[in-house]
Amino acid sequence: MTNVTEDAFDAIIIGAGISGMYQLLKLREAGFSVKVYETAGDIGGTWYWNRYPGCRFDSESYSYGYSFSKELLQEWDWTEHFSPQPETLRYLNLVAEKFDLRKDIQFDCRITKATFDKADKRWEVKLEDGKTACARFLISAVGPLSAVQMPNIEGIDNYEGESWHTARWPRDPDGFGGCKDVSFEGKQVAVIGTGASGVQVIQEIAKTAEHLFVFQRRPNWCAPLKNSLISDEEQAEIKASYPQIFKKCSETFGSFLHSPDPRMAVDTSPEERQAFFEKLYGERGFGIALANFRDIMVDSKANDIISEFIAGKIRERVNNPQVAEKLIPKNHGFGTRRVPLETNYYEVYNQDNVTLVDIMETPIECVTKAGIQTNEREYELDMIIYATGFDPVTGALNRIDICGNSGDKLKDTWADGPRTYLGIQAHGFPNLFTLVGPHNGASLCNIPRCIEQNVEWVTDLLEYMRDKGLVSIEPTREAVDEWTEHCDEAAARTLFPTADSWFMGVNRNNPERKRTFMLYAGGVPKYNVKCEQVAADDYEGFVLQ
Numbered sequence: 173m174t175n176v177t178e179d180a181f182d183a184i185i186i187g188a189g190i191s192g193m194y195q196l197l198k199l200r201e202a203g204f205s206v207k208v209y210e211t212a213g214d215i216g217g218t219w220y221w222n223r224y225p226g227c228r229f230d231s232e233s234y235s236y237g238y239s240f241s242k243e244l245l246q247e248w249d250w251t252e253h254f255s256p257q258p259e260t261l262r263y264l265n266l267v268a269e270k271f272d273l274r275k276d277i278q279f280d281c282r283i284t285k286a287t288f289d290k291a292d293k294r295w296e297v298k299l300e301d302g303k304t305a306c307a308r309f310l311i312s313a314v315g316p317l318s319a320v321q322m323p324n325i326e327g328i329d330n331y332e333g334e335s336w337h338t339a340r341w342p343r344d345p346d347g348f349g350g351c352k353d354v355s356f357e358g359k360q361v362a363v364i365g366t367g368a369s370g371v372q373v374i375q376e377i378a379k380t381a382e383h384l385f386v387f388q389r390r391p392n393w394c395a396p397l398k399n400s401l402i403s404d405e406e407q408a409e410i411k412a413s414y415p416q417i418f419k420k421c422s423e424t425f426g427s428f429l430h431s432p433d434p435r436m437a438v439d440t441s442p443e444e445r446q447a448f449f450e451k452l453y454g455e456r457g458f459g460i461a462l463a464n465f466r467d468i469m470v471d472s473k474a475n476d477i478i479s480e481f482i483a484g485k486i487r488e489r490v491n492n493p494q495v496a497e498k499l500i501p502k503n504h505g506f507g508t509r510r511v512p513l514e515t516n517y518y519e520v521y522n523q524d525n526v527t528l529v530d531i532m533e534t535p536i537e538c539v540t541k542a543g544i545q546t547n548e549r550e551y552e553l554d555m556i557i558y559a560t561g562f563d564p565v566t567g568a569l570n571r572i573d574i575c576g577n578s579g580d581k582l583k584d585t586w587a588d589g590p591r592t593y594l595g596i597q598a599h600g601f602p603n604l605f606t607l608v609g610p611h612n613g614a615s616l617c618n619i620p621r622c623i624e625q626n627v628e629w630v631t632d633l634l635e636y637m638r639d640k641g642l643v644s645i646e647p648t649r650e651a652v653d654e655w656t657e658h659c660d661e662a663a664a665r666t667l668f669p670t671a672d673s674w675f676m677g678v679n680r681n682n683p684e685r686k687r688t689f690m691l692y693a694g695g696v697p698k699y700n701v702k703c704e705q706v707a708a709d710d711y712e713g714f715v716l717q
């Protein structure tokens with residue numbers, strides 16, 4: 173593992189987002205030679221690509237940054253409770269500079285193929301330009317939501333106006349956000365898609381577009397974000413309480429600053445419930461989903477109660493009752509799909525310059541040269557924005573031709589759904605690690621918190637192997653079967669499987685996808701304990717050689 177040549181490394185990392193950056197730093201600190209290959213022109217992953225107006229995260233900013241460096245925590249000031257994309261990317265740039273990360277990252281290059289060499293027990297990767305590189309370990313840091321998904325609507329290429337996917341927004345050449353030349357002023361604009369990205373971009377476009385047409389297929393349950401600037405007093409308090417912030421995160425189900433109320437909705441009086449829901453609806457962040465009664469995500473009766481409360485709020489906020497009804501989900505309960513957090517999203521539909529087009533009622537037939545044709549009429553447009561999301565969780569891995577030790581492709585091995593041990597390794601693919609992979613505890617999480625756990629666990633493992641002179645690690649088939657079963661059981665105890673969502677791997681634009689739960693619903697604390705136990709038991713469930 174020390175024979176370093178130009179293209180041979182101890183570890184190759186795919187992707188320079190939050191997980192790839194931290195994995196690079198930890199492995200480098202541990203004395204391994206590492207190379208990161210990144211498709212984008214710079215670091216940042218999600219925050220590099222998603223530059224659409226309004227893009228920000230729904231985690232409290234101070235719970236989102238890396239926790240590993242006290243100096244970094246004190247040096248960096250988040251300006252808003254929920255940081256906007258340019259600020260987050262600026263933060264990641266500071267991290268890259270402070271820890272001199274870029275020197276080991278090759279940008280503007282895509283890994284197209286990765287093959288495990290059984291004899292040498294190492295991975296060989298092929299880049300788009302034909303070059304190759306090899307490493308003992310291959311670490312995927314591609315992110316669960318990075319494979320951009322365009323809609324399977326006919327005629328998209330015929331459109332002659334301006335069009336963007338939210339996750340491929342053009343960059344500001346001089347800054348961290350989106351290109352300033354993309355303006356909605358005086359324009360007829362369409363947005364297709366009303367997930368978390370659509371909701372955020374719609375709120376912004378509605379401010380300046382001459383007319384905005386929102387093409388909605390299935391509505392989501394949205395709730396207020398309640399963002400605000402961080403005052404100087406709050407800043408001082410945040411800086412003084414990072415240990416408590418991260419401790420709290422480490423104890424909650426999804427590593428957010430919100431933990432469930434011990435009461436059950438079904439056992440609480442309607443008056444008490446109403447008062448509690450009102451309180452949560454008026455508070456910041458994901459509390460409405462995560463700090464709610466503990467039965468809302470596991471008991472459909474409790475879920476009906478909170479869903480009805482949110483439906484009432486939508487009816488209150490949207491003036492036109494018919495539009496309000498179209499915005500209320502009828503096919504899934506609150507929280508069973510990712511809840512987009514919003515700022516005046518519902519009020520947008522009270523504006524004269526905004527029209528909701530329900531494409532379940534009037535389906536899109538095609539994109540034309542001039543705009544969008546539904547079965548009712550043609551909408552002439554200056555700009556179409558595709559907020560149609562991603563091929564989720566395994567999508568980015570599936571776009572790389574990954575061949576394991578018997579020539580099997582990872583894509584085929586997971587065709588009926590992912591099968592992993594701890595969401596970190598698959599049988600038949602030795603020395604390949606999937607940070608934030610399918611069935612990984614980091615998959616349903618305030619992501620940087622779990623990224624740190626994943627990265628540190630993998631780093632410890634690689635050090636353990638180096639110390640013992642081991643060169644290969646792979647989970648047993650039994651360990652994979654057991655973990656996959658455990659993941660399915662954990663999901664079955666929740667209401668997540670009742671909804672079609674990216675959590676369930678549903679991507680209607682990709683008919684190959686099977687409907688199966690992609691994440692880990694047992695909670696982060698339980699996942700972390702399991703990982704610690706496995707490590708303490710000399711990596712039980714893995715075969716090390």
Ligand code: NAP
Nearest residue numbers: 229230323324365366367368369370389390510559560561
């Ligand atoms: P998404 O949740 O998958 O939403 C995609 C939207 O596009 C859905 O409304 C979908 O409708 C629609 N759509 C897809 N294909 C279509 C087609 N062919 N015709 C018409 N409509 C179509 O994607 P996203 O909004 O990008 O969000 C993905 C995830 O990224 C979020 O759940 C979240 O985890 C993360 N994210 C986070 C933030 C944040 O932190 N605030 C912001 C953005 C994204 P159907 O529902 O009917 O399929």
